[in-house]
Amino acid sequence: MGMTAGSGGLQSEINVTPMVDVMLVLLIIFMVVTPFLQKDVQLTLPRDMKNAEEDTAINADSSVVISIPEDGKYYLSKKQMGLDELKAQVEKALANKKEEEKIVYIKSGVQVSYGEVVNVINAVREKGIDRIGLVADKKKGEPQVTAAPAT
């Protein structure tokens, strides 16, 4: 449709209409898919932490992530469950892991009372876990303070 105007003369501009079409479609796909990509529960993590260490294992499918959003419920990955079921599931999930990989990640909202977090910690340590990772958002653009390497 772009080549009909100009009374026979050559049109010297690129026809961008198809590109715009494709881009709009891409944009819409992105907008629709993004909420589904989020793997876990919506909560406000602690922000702007200077010394949190990056750990890509948090997003791995095999890692155990317990979320505690503000509503005071507990979620393992995306599934809500009570403390007892949580214990059983955590034990099952970590049964086949090597000793040094046995770590439970806790994502908790900032407004959650520390007691709730302690309840979860108490539950997982019954299953022989003694290391946890408290998930937090790192402050962007700040070089990590090189403290002693993690054990």
Add this chain to the structure above:
Amino acid sequence: MGMTGGGGRAVPFINVTPLIDVLLVVIIIFLVITPLKPSRFKADIPSQRDPNEDVSKLKPNPLTLVVSISTDLQLKLNQDVMGSVNDPGALSAKLQQTFQQRREQHAYKVGMETATNKPEDERIEKTVFVKAPRALHYGDVVKVIDAIKGAGANPVGLQVDDLP
């Protein structure tokens, strides 16, 4: 730029250049936001208490550092008051100073005194325990952990028994 051609006649095309500009910016914003790298604080928790264990035989380690947070958000390192949750600078400075002293005095972890094959930094006793009341917000506790990690503490242990 779309309106110059056509020898004086109006060209029946919409000028899409600004639209593309905006779209490109939006796509770039999306690309930047999506792959946020997650990060975490590693913390140790005590293993399950053995009810038959004789606690009275355990000797307290003189190098133990405990940071306690009170319900009014004041911080304490062992017995000394050190600023508040929103201003943990004093605590960080004191911890850093303590670790520096230990480095000079070669105050090693129990069992690490002779482990000369390990780097010096790993052998210094830098364990810090955090004790916070249950009523506190989780966000405040994490702020304190951030400050403690910033001072170089490793590992950080959470005290979860007998919390007020």
